[in-house]
Amino acid sequence: MSEAVVVTYDEPVSPQEFRGGRSSVKWTRYPSDVIPLSVAEMDFAIAEPIAGTLIERVKASDFGYIDSPGPLAGAFADFAERRWGWSIDRSAVRVTTDVSTAIVETLRYGIPAGGTVVINPPVYTAFYELIDEAGAVRRDVPLVVDGTTWSMDLVGLERAFADGADALLLCNPQNPVGHVFDETTLAEVARLAAVYDVLVISDEVHAPLTHPTATFVPFLSIAGSAGARSICVTSASKGWNLAGVKCALLVGGDERSLAVLDSFPDEVTCRTSILGLHANVTAFSTITWLDDTIRKIVANDQLLARLLRDKLPDAIYHRPAASYLGWIDLRAYGLGLDTAEILIESARVALNAGHNYGAAYDGFVRINIACDAILLIEAVGRISRFLHHRDG
Numbered sequence: 001m002s003e004a005v006v007v008t009y010d011e012p013v014s015p016q017e018f019r020g021g022r023s024s025v026k027w028t029r030y031p032s033d034v035i036p037l038s039v040a041e042m043d044f045a046i047a048e049p050i051a052g053t054l055i056e057r058v059k060a061s062d063f064g065y066i067d068s069p070g071p072l073a074g075a076f077a078d079f080a081e082r083r084w085g086w087s088i089d090r091s092a093v094r095v096t097t098d099v100s101t102a103i104v105e106t107l108r109y110g111i112p113a114g115g116t117v118v119i120n121p122p123v124y125t126a127f128y129e130l131i132d133e134a135g136a137v138r139r140d141v142p143l144v145v146d147g148t149t150w151s152m153d154l155v156g157l158e159r160a161f162a163d164g165a166d167a168l169l170l171c172n173p174q175n176p177v178g179h180v181f182d183e184t185t186l187a188e189v190a191r192l193a194a195v196y197d198v199l200v201i202s203d204e205v206h207a208p209l210t211h212p213t214a215t216f217v218p219f220l221s222i223a224g225s226a227g228a229r230s231i232c233v234t235s236a237s238k239g240w241n242l243a244g245v246k247c248a249l250l251v252g253g254d255e256r257s258l259a260v261l262d263s264f265p266d267e268v269t270c271r272t273s274i275l276g277l278h279a280n281v282t283a284f285s286t287i288t289w290l291d292d293t294i295r296k297i298v299a300n301d302q303l304l305a306r307l308l309r310d311k312l313p314d315a316i317y318h319r320p321a322a323s324y325l326g327w328i329d330l331r332a333y334g335l336g337l338d339t340a341e342i343l344i345e346s347a348r349v350a351l352n353a354g355h356n357y358g359a360a361y362d363g364f365v366r367i368n369i370a371c372d373a374i375l376l377i378e379a380v381g382r383i384s385r386f387l388h389h390r391d392g
């Protein structure tokens with residue numbers, strides 16, 4: 001997208017033109033004139049090979065149950081080896097319906113009833129609900145931010161561990177700020193987890209979408225040598241846009257963690273969609289599509305940075321180093337707690353409210369940039385016009 005297109009585009013845009021045949025909540029939650037940039041799914045068409053796999057499975061009437069990862073363990077292990085140099089013991093891979101279920105069941109079976117789970121706000125809103133669902137207690141150790149640079153509060157983390165935390169629910173790459181934790185930080189997290197015998201559940205669902213400027217380090221690739229207990233939860237659901245077909249993986253990083261996974265009832269595996277399993281198998285070898293998608297996301301990130309600089313100069317954009325979620329500090333515009341609601345009502349743009357990711361984030365919003373560039377141009381234009389109008 002060239003600079004000229006950004007500044008000259010002024011045709012009226014109807015968001016629904018970009019909906020395609022989708023019936024998902026991203027496209028149905030708001031009135032049709034609202035630009036939906038909230039729910040974390042991409043507007044791009046899925047990869048042809050995955051569509052082919054799904055059509056083939058449908059034609060084969062292949063709608064039965066599964067009782068193991070089958071070919072998915074090898075498909076993911078090959079991907080992890082090639083992409084990140086992470087060697088996985090294939091016999092340590094399990095499956096379930098989705099990453100959320102993987103987290104809840106790991107907490108149910110991996111920590112004592114009513115145990116304490118550390119999270120690092122601002123963080124994926126569902127983490128709050130999943131910890132409640134598992135009957136666990138939350139302990140916040142917020143990330144530290146310096147300008148737009150995020151880091152783990154290792155001192156706070158050690159304090160929480162020393163106070164008796166049972167698990168750390170790590171989000172790497174991080175949603176909503178798109179931070180990719182570096183190896184030194186993860187090594188220290190692993191060391192602390194080993195010292196205090198804390199189970200680390202590493203949610204790595206956004207990792208396949210790491211941008212070329214960052215290096216993703218799988219937590220389990222360093223946890224073992226540190227002596228930390230660890231379980232990776234992941235899926236092709238974000239990277240290849242397959243949330244609706246319901247399949248996720250769990251990888252046990254050590255004997256004790258594997259024993260946790262093996263204590264799950266069989267139903268946790270059997271509920272997985274067979275279509276999801278086959279779609280995931282194909283996804284992990286569909287690399288050209290993945291790299292093309294990352295290129296589109298990076299281009300949209302650059303576009304959004306320019307748009308904000310030109311049209312909302314007081315916004316502070318925290319640019320993602322992975323995936324397609326951006327974090328924007330709009331506090332300078334004084335919309336307060338209701339920033340996201342006001343933008344839906346008055347600018348007709350749906351973003352996620354920052355305070356749902358952490359109590360300190362009133363006036364922040366999360367934006368989904370995995371859409372046509374025209375929608376980003378229109379969304380920033382609408383917000384800018386609304387604010388100018390408001391300010392007279």
Ligand SMILES: Cc1ncc(COP(=O)(O)O)c(C=O)c1O
Pocket residue numbers: 040097098099100101124171175203205206235237243248
């Ligand atoms: C960090 C993170 N984990 C998990 C999920 C949900 O994954 P699933 O649909 O597989 O439950 C999301 C969805 O946006 C996410 O951002």
